[in-house]
Structures are given as structure tokens and as C-alpha cells.
Amino acid sequence: MALIVQKYGGSSVADATSIKRVAKRVTEAKKAGHDVVVVVSAMGDTTDELIDLAQQVTPLPPQREMDILLTAGERISMSLLAMAINNLGVEAKSFTGQQAGVITDEVYGKARIIDVSPSRIRDTVARGEVAIVAGFQGVNPSTNDVTTLGRGGSDTTAVALAASLKADVCEIYTDVDGVFTADPRIVPNARKLDRISYDEMLEMAASGAKVLMLRCVEYARRYEVPVHVRSSFSTHTGTLVTNEPDPDLDSEKDTTMEQPIIAGVAHDRSEAKITVVGVPDVPGKAARIFEVVAAAGVNLDMIVQNVSAAATGLTDISFTLPATDGATATQALTAHQPDIGFQSLQYDDAIGKLSLIGAGMKSHPGVSARLFAALSEAGINIEMISTSEIRISVVTRADSLDDAVRAVHTAFELDSEQDEAVVYGGTGR
Amino acid sequence: MALIVQKYGGSSVADATSIKRVAKRVTEAKKAGHDVVVVVSAMGDTTDELIDLAQQVTPLPPQREMDILLTAGERISMSLLAMAINNLGVEAKSFTGQQAGVITDEVYGKARIIDVSPSRIRDTVARGEVAIVAGFQGVNPSTNDVTTLGRGGSDTTAVALAASLKADVCEIYTDVDGVFTADPRIVPNARKLDRISYDEMLEMAASGAKVLMLRCVEYARRYEVPVHVRSSFSTHTGTLVTNEPDPDLDSEKDTTMEQPIIAGVAHDRSEAKITVVGVPDVPGKAARIFEVVAAAGVNLDMIVQNVSAAATGLTDISFTLPATDGATATQALTAHQPDIGFQSLQYDDAIGKLSLIGAGMKSHPGVSARLFAALSEAGINIEMISTSEIRISVVTRADSLDDAVRAVHTAFELDSEQDEAVVYGGTGR
Numbered sequence: 016m017a018l019i020v021q022k023y024g025g026s027s028v029a030d031a032t033s034i035k036r037v038a039k040r041v042t043e044a045k046k047a048g049h050d051v052v053v054v055v056s057a058m059g060d061t062t063d064e065l066i067d068l069a070q071q072v073t074p075l076p077p078q079r080e081m082d083i084l085l086t087a088g089e090r091i092s093m094s095l096l097a098m099a100i101n102n103l104g105v106e107a108k109s110f111t112g113q114q115a116g117v118i119t120d121e122v123y124g125k126a127r128i129i130d131v132s133p134s135r136i137r138d139t140v141a142r143g144e145v146a147i148v149a150g151f152q153g154v155n156p157s158t159n160d161v162t163t164l165g166r167g168g169s170d171t172t173a174v175a176l177a178a179s180l181k182a183d184v185c186e187i188y189t190d191v192d193g194v195f196t197a198d199p200r201i202v203p204n205a206r207k208l209d210r211i212s213y214d215e216m217l218e219m220a221a222s223g224a225k226v227l228m229l230r231c232v233e234y235a236r237r238y239e240v241p242v243h244v245r246s247s248f249s250t251h252t253g254t255l256v257t258n259e260p261d262p263d264l265d266s267e268k269d270t271t272m273e274q275p276i277i278a279g280v281a282h283d284r285s286e287a288k289i290t291v292v293g294v295p296d297v298p299g300k301a302a303r304i305f306e307v308v309a310a311a312g313v314n315l316d317m318i319v320q321n322v323s324a325a326a327t328g329l330t331d332i333s334f335t336l337p338a339t340d341g342a343t344a345t346q347a348l349t350a351h352q353p354d355i356g357f358q359s360l361q362y363d364d365a366i367g368k369l370s371l372i373g374a375g376m377k378s379h380p381g382v383s384a385r386l387f388a389a390l391s392e393a394g395i396n397i398e399m400i401s402t403s404e405i406r407i408s409v410v411t412r413a414d415s416l417d418d419a420v421r422a423v424h425t426a427f428e429l430d431s432e433q434d435e436a437v438v439y440g441g442t443g444r
Numbered sequence: 445m446a447l448i449v450q451k452y453g454g455s456s457v458a459d460a461t462s463i464k465r466v467a468k469r470v471t472e473a474k475k476a477g478h479d480v481v482v483v484v485s486a487m488g489d490t491t492d493e494l495i496d497l498a499q500q501v502t503p504l505p506p507q508r509e510m511d512i513l514l515t516a517g518e519r520i521s522m523s524l525l526a527m528a529i530n531n532l533g534v535e536a537k538s539f540t541g542q543q544a545g546v547i548t549d550e551v552y553g554k555a556r557i558i559d560v561s562p563s564r565i566r567d568t569v570a571r572g573e574v575a576i577v578a579g580f581q582g583v584n585p586s587t588n589d590v591t592t593l594g595r596g597g598s599d600t601t602a603v604a605l606a607a608s609l610k611a612d613v614c615e616i617y618t619d620v621d622g623v624f625t626a627d628p629r630i631v632p633n634a635r636k637l638d639r640i641s642y643d644e645m646l647e648m649a650a651s652g653a654k655v656l657m658l659r660c661v662e663y664a665r666r667y668e669v670p671v672h673v674r675s676s677f678s679t680h681t682g683t684l685v686t687n688e689p690d691p692d693l694d695s696e697k698d699t700t701m702e703q704p705i706i707a708g709v710a711h712d713r714s715e716a717k718i719t720v721v722g723v724p725d726v727p728g729k730a731a732r733i734f735e736v737v738a739a740a741g742v743n744l745d746m747i748v749q750n751v752s753a754a755a756t757g758l759t760d761i762s763f764t765l766p767a768t769d770g771a772t773a774t775q776a777l778t779a780h781q782p783d784i785g786f787q788s789l790q791y792d793d794a795i796g797k798l799s800l801i802g803a804g805m806k807s808h809p810g811v812s813a814r815l816f817a818a819l820s821e822a823g824i825n826i827e828m829i830s831t832s833e834i835r836i837s838v839v840t841r842a843d844s845l846d847d848a849v850r851a852v853h854t855a856f857e858l859d860s861e862q863d864e865a866v867v868y869g870g871t872g873r
Contacts, residue, residue: 031497031500031501034501035501038501065520068460068520068524069523069524069527071460072460072463072464072524072527072528072531073527073528073530073531074531075531076527076530077526077527077530079537080523080524080526080530080537080538081523081527083519083522083523083526083538084519084520084523084524084527086519087516087517087519087520087523088516090512090513090515090519091494091497091513091516093512094498094509094510094512094513094516095497095498095501095509095513097506097509097512098498098501098502098505098506098509098510098513099501099502101502101505101506101509102501102502102503102504108508108509109509109512114588114589159543160543
């Protein structure tokens with residue numbers, strides 16, 4: 016008998032029929048002898064509809080009130096799911112983030128969890144009942160006001176609860192069958208990964224893979240919570256995010272007995288590039304640029320400084336950033352143009368980023384060379400490069416990105432023999 | 445400067461436009477120098493939509509979960525209203541029933557308020573901000589779970605808060621201009637009352653006038669909270685429910701200097717009549733009938749026992765009850781037919797009840813005679829009669845009820861000179 020935390024996203028509880036299907040799934044786990052805690056998001060488009068209502072009322076809603084408004088969404092889904100489970104003969108009770116002991120800081124709209132004290136959840140499970148917990152929300156203990164955790168909040172709630180309850184596994188139910196070696200919409204013969212390490216998953220999430228949000232993976236990694244990403248529309252085994260070695264490795268059908276070098280190819284179309292042209296090449300100027308951007312609350316990703324042209328004493332500095340922060344960063348830099356002393360700004364949002372991720376590349380030289388060769392053969396120009404221990408990222412033109420992903424996926428022998436992508440999206444959808 | 449509690453119902457906050465109109469009204473009161481606490485219901489049909497969702501999921505939702513579900517409705521309206529008020533430059537914060545200190549018993553779905561400790565509301569008002577409070581909800585302190593107050597719950601929240609805060613007035617905003625001498629849909633020249641006593645309002649509410657719920661009036665009467673019933677679609681003065689004498693009485697344009705005998709004529713179509721035929725006329729049989737009905741949880745209204753026919757030793761007993769309880773009462777009585785020993789049951793839901801209400805009738809003999817004469821002249825048959833100190837009620841055929849109300853309204857000189865009913869429903873609706 017295990018303690019399982021299951022998390023269902025908005026698309027899994029979009030209407031009464033979906034909620035009843037999730038209820039059936041929960042009761043099956045319960046009847047198989049497990050203790051079950053369920054974290055649930057708001058139904059379908061509820062959150063967007065509530066945001067829309069707020070915008071009809073005011074252009075600048077106070078964030079405290081916005082959080083009160085948005086948390087109505089999980090209140091609805093969690094109580095309906097509890098009703099549906101009760102209707103199948105299994106006792107279930109729903110709890111708000113506050114009732115479940117999800118304590119956060121006071122940053123409305125994107126609060127961070129600072130503690131989880133799930134005594135009511137433990138009591139509920141101990142009574143043999145299923146506990147349903149609202150994802151995405153917590154409480155600011157200094158005011159007793161509700162807070163929301165921002166994007167990916169429900170996944171984070173699930174992992175945080177699993178960590179606090181010392182659950183055996185945190186199952187994240189989604190609309191895909193797991194983590195793939197690439198996005199199957201771009202690479203039709205991408206393979207589903209059976210396992211992936213926390214570090215690799217972290218790099219995948221940071222590089223644009225949308226199946227799990229970065230902060231949720233960070234939380235799972237820190238507390239070593241095994242996360243099982245799987246489809247709510249099928250019963251297929253999904254992808255296990257864990258550092259534990261695979262016990263079935265010897266029995267794998269795969270002929271290679273080695274760990275794979277590469278976990279997958281992620282891509283990201285959400286970034287833009289700013290080039291600061293004509294920066295005086297004297298100490299402190301580059302630092303000043305990044306201070307100004309940081310002070311505007313913008314996180315940079317990749318940075319490239321050109322070799323200074325000796326004749327002019329000027330250099331160019333390029334960096335990438337979320338395209339949604341483009342206006343903010345541009346305004347901040349323009350305001351400081353006099354004291355930084357650059358000549359002009361170029362803004363380019365027609366870029367794409369490809370990232371090759373794999374713990375195995377640490378011990379395998381030549382991964383970069385193979386990557387660049389594959390892109391060169393496909394006729395794709397590389398504009399920027401950055402690397403970590405287990406990741407190489409390159410920036411290309413946005414309209415070359417899909418070709419780049421396919422070329423790299425093939426070059427690293429990630430393509431499956433069969434066309435597994437039919438599984439993607441689930442059979443029962 | 446006064447402390448005003450304003451309550452807006454679902455039709456007053458049905459959409460973003462309505463919410464902005466309410467926000468404007470709230471800020472006007474605030475800018476006139478008053479402290480303002482606002483109690484708000486769920487938007488328009490939200491509650492019905494949530495009930496419908498629950499019924500799609502299960503035929504028998506657990507009441508605890510139902511209350512969690514339904515309270516999402518006020519969460520949405522209260523935060524949107526707070527946003528809209530902030531947008532007009534007045535600081536406002538919204539609070540759930542629990543945060544506002546509305547403590548109830550543990551009867552989910554129809555909890556009763558046992559205490560109100562509105563310290564956060566007091567603090568908010570003391571800071572010069574507007575406090576928005578979710579109507580219809582409270583907290584069960586033994587479990588910290590949310591409860592709902594049942595029908596009329598938001599009005600009751602408002603009056604209870606006004607009592608606890610010692611507010612100068614509790615304004616109940618609705619879609620009519622106040623309390624009328626009769627329903628203007630039936631009597632086009634019904635008059636709006638400027639004032640009505642708690643006792644009269646209590647009888648009006650108990651007799652079918654829908655403008656205020658009985659329990660809200662009971663609460664107001666117990667704590668002597670002045671209640672101002674008025675339209676959210678106009679700025680007309682509405683009806684003040686109070687026991688204070690009218691300070692303007694001498695300056696009234698009305699030629700009569702006397703207190704009016706009659707406050708109004710209420711009507712009710714929601715009752716049915718059960719006649720228990722052939723009850724043995726021996727002591728204890730009638731009591732047994734009412735015991736059985738009471739044990740089934742049904743509240744009786746009027747009761748009539750016919751004179752026993754000496755030859756048979758049998759009598760008939762008729763009573764009225766809410767038509768929604770008809771099946772329950774009929775089943776309970778049928779189950780006990782052997783031990784009570786009656787011959788048969790007759791069920792009749794084609795009845796109507798007319799009630800004439802007025803504190804003045806205590807000191808004015810002849811009110812009943814005038815009532816019966818008016819009905820007789822209009823050719824309307826009276827089937828049952830009951831009276832209290834300040835009320836006379838009669839049961840008629842349902843299809844005679846409108847004629848009866850008009851005849852009585854005219855006979856007691858309640859008709860206005862002008863056709864005031866154009867005001868009914870508000871001008872700005």
C-alpha cells in the first residue's frame with residue numbers, strides 16, 4: 016500500500032463528464048489499496064474567464080483581490096470532484112490551500128510556498144478518506160488572506176504536498192503520455208522517455224518543454240519526490256522523474272546497455288533578443304546594462320558580447336529574454352542610454368532556441384561537434400550558443416527552429432523505430 | 445457621518461456593468477462622509493449554475509461539499525466589486541464570511557448565525573477603507589469549514605453585521621423600490637410604504653411578501669437594526685423597517701393625521717391544503733395527526749377542524765403547508781393511517797392565501813367584517829381563516845386570489861391616487 020498524490024490539471028476536469036472520469040480513476044487507486052491525495056486545478060478555462068471578468072471591471076485589479084477571485088476556480092473543481100468520488104461510494108473531502116496547510120509568502124499572484132503543514136490532510140487519509148486539495152493557492156499567514164502561486168502552481172502544490180506527506184509518488188496527470196525526446200508535434204517519431212533525472216528534467220523545463228513547470232521540478236529535485244508524468248486520458252505508464260536507477264534496466268529490450276547520452280531536444284519560441292549596439296568597451300559598462308535590466312525585474316537567458324572593434328573602442332552586447340518582457344527591458348535601457356552611452360538598441364523576436372539535454376554528455380566528448388555538424392548539414396545558421404554541464408542551447412531564426420529540432424533529434428539517434436506519436440495526446444481523449 | 449451596511453443582491457451584480465454601477469453607488473456613500481460596509485450576493489444566476497453543475501456530477505451531493513461549491517459565487521462577486529471600487533479611487537478590500545467573523549452552527553446548507561466577530565471589518569473601516577463581505581456564508585468553528593445560510597442568507601448576513609457593528613442603518617438594495625401595500629404586478633396602484641414596523645414586516649414576510657426573508661426580519665427585530673429596503677436601480681428613498689416613530693409625520697402631505705390601520709395586503713401561492721377525511725372524533729386523534737406531520741419535518745400553517753357529525757362520530761381536519769412538503773406529509777400520514785384511523789386524504793394545491801396586515805387593526809374593531817364584506821361583494825369564497833393580533837389571513841381558490849387582493853386593497857383605501865406602479869422595478873433597470 017502506497018501513499019499517492021495525484022494532480023489533475025484543468026483540461027482533465029473541464030466539465031462534469033471529465034470530473035466523473037477523474038473520480039473513477041481516483042477510486043480505482045483507492046480500491047487498489049492505496050492512500051490517495053488529489054490536487055486539482057480549476058476547470059478548463061475558468062481561470063481565463065475570471066481574468067476576463069476582472070478586466071471588464073478594471074484595467075488594474077489589486078492583486079490581493081485578483082487572488083481571491085482566481086481561487087474561486089479551484090473551489091468549484093475541488094468540491095465537484097469530492098462529490099463525484101462520494102457518488103462512487105468512496106468518502107472524499109475537499110480542502111482549500113489554507114485548510115491543507117499550504118503556507119506562502121505574501122507576494123500575491125506569484126507567492127512561493129514557505130511551509131506545508133497538512134495535518135487535516137493526514138487526518139483525512141488516516142480515516143480512510145480521499146483528500147482533495149485546491150492547487151495553485153495558499154495562505155499568507157500574516158494576514159490570513161489567500162494567495163496564488165502563479166503559473167505551474169498546481170503542479171507545485173502537488174509536489175510540495177507529496178514532499179510534506181512523504182508520499183511514495185506524485186502523479187502529474189496531463190494531456191500527453193509523458194515526457195518526450197522532443198515535441199511530437201514537430202518530431203512525429205519522438206520517443207516517450209520512461210525515466211529522466213531531476214537535473215535533465217530541470218534543463219528540459221527551463222529550455223521550453225512545457226510538460227512540467229520549472230519550479231515544480233526544482234521542488235521535486237530538492238525534496239527528491241518521485242514524479243510520474245502521465246496521461247489522464249489513458250492508462251499507459253508515463254515518465255518517471257527520479258534519480259533512482261531503473262530496476263528494469265537489465266531486462267530492457269533496447270540492445271544498448273549504456274545509459275543514453277541524450278535525454279531530449281527542447282525548443283522555445285517565447286524568447287526575444289536585444290542587441291545593445293555601440294557600447295563603450297570600458298570596464299563596468301556591460302555590468303551597468305545588466306543592472307538596469309535586472310532592476311526592471313527582467314530575467315536574462317543567454318548573453319553574447321562581440322569582440323571589440325579596436326578602431327572604435329565600441330562593442331555590441333546581445334542577450335535573450337522572455338519576449339513578454341521585451342517592452343519593459345527596452346524602455347529601461349532607453350531611459351539609461353545617456354549614462355550607459357550606447358548608440359542604439361535592436362529588438363528581434365523572430366528567434367528560436369534549441370536545447371540538447373542529457374546527463375550523459377558530461378562524460379561524452381564531441382556532443383557539441385555533432386550538434387553543430389547536424390545543424391550545418393541542415394543549412395541552419397547558429398546565432399548564439401550557451402552551455403551548462405548537461406545542456407547545449409543554440410539560437411536560430413524562428414522559422415528554422417522546427418527543421419533544427421528534427422535534424423538534431425535524428426543526429427543523436429533519438430528517433431523511434433515505430434511512429435510512437437500516435438500515442439501522444441492520448442487514445443481516450 | 446454614519447456607519448452604513450449596504451447589501452446588494454445577485455441581480456444588482458449580475459455582470460461587470462452592474463458591478464461598476466454598484467461600485468459607483470458605494471463610493472458616493474463613502475464620499476458623502478459615511479463609513480460603508482457592503483454585503484454582496486453571488487452574481488446573477490451563478491448559484492443556480494453551480495447547483496446545476498453539482499447535479500450533473502451526482503444526484504446526492506454531500507452538503508459540506510455543496511457549501512464549498514456555492515460559496516465560490518460570492519468569492520467572485522466580492523473580489524470583482526472590491527476591484528471596481530478601487531478603480532474609482534476608493535480603497536476597498538473583500539472578505540469571506542469566515543474572515544468577517546460570521547460564526548454559524550454546523551448545519552451545512554442552512555446554517556444559523558450564532559455569533560459575529562467582525563474585527564477585520566472594524567479595522568478596515570477604521571482605516572477609511574470600504575469592507576466588502578460575502579453574504580450567505582459563514583464558518584463552522586468546530587471544523588473551520590465553510591457553511592451557507594440558506595435562502596435569504598445574504599440579507600441575514602447584512603443585518604447580523606449591522607447589528608454587530610452597531611451600524612446606523614442596514615440598506616437592502618433590491619430590484620424594487622421598497623415594500624408596497626400589495627404586489628404591484630397584481631395591484632397596479634399599490635403604494636410604496638415609507639415606514640413599516642418590525643412586527644408588520646414580519647407578518648408580511650411570513651405571509652408571502654418576498655421583498656425581505658422572514659429570518660432577516662426576525663434578526664433585525666431582535667437587535668432593532670433599522671433596515672432600509674430600496675432599489676439599486678434608482679435613488680428613490682425606499683421603505684424603512686423600524687419601530688421608531690416617523691419624525692416627519694406632522695409634515696406629511698397626507699390629509700389623515702392618524703396612523704394607517706393597514707400596512708398592506710400580502711399573498712402567497714406556494715401553499716397546499718391537505719384534508720384528513722373521517723377522523724374519529726375522540727381525544728388525541730388530531731394531536732396524533734400533527735405529531736406525524738411534525739415528525740416528517742413539515743411546518744403547518746393554518747388548521748381547521750370541522751364540527752363533528754354526531755351521527756357518525758367522525759370529523760374532517762384540514763391544514764395548509766408549503767406545497768413543496770406535500771408529498772412528504774402525504775406519505776407520512778398514509779403510513780400512519782392504521783393507527784390514526786382516518787378514512788382518506790384529499791390534497792389540493794390550487795389554493796391561494798391572502799393576508800391583511802396592520803398594527804392598527806389591534807385597536808380598530810370591524811376589520812374582519814370589512815374584509816369579509818369586500819370578498820363577498822367580489823364573489824370570492826373563503827375556505828379557511830386564521831388571525832393574529834395584527835394579521836387576518838384567508839384561503840381562497842388560487843384563481844380567485846388576484847381579484848381578492850385587488851378587492852381588499854381597494855376596500856381598505858390603500859390604492860394610491862396616482863399610478864405609482866410605474867416606479868416599480870426602477871427607472872434605470
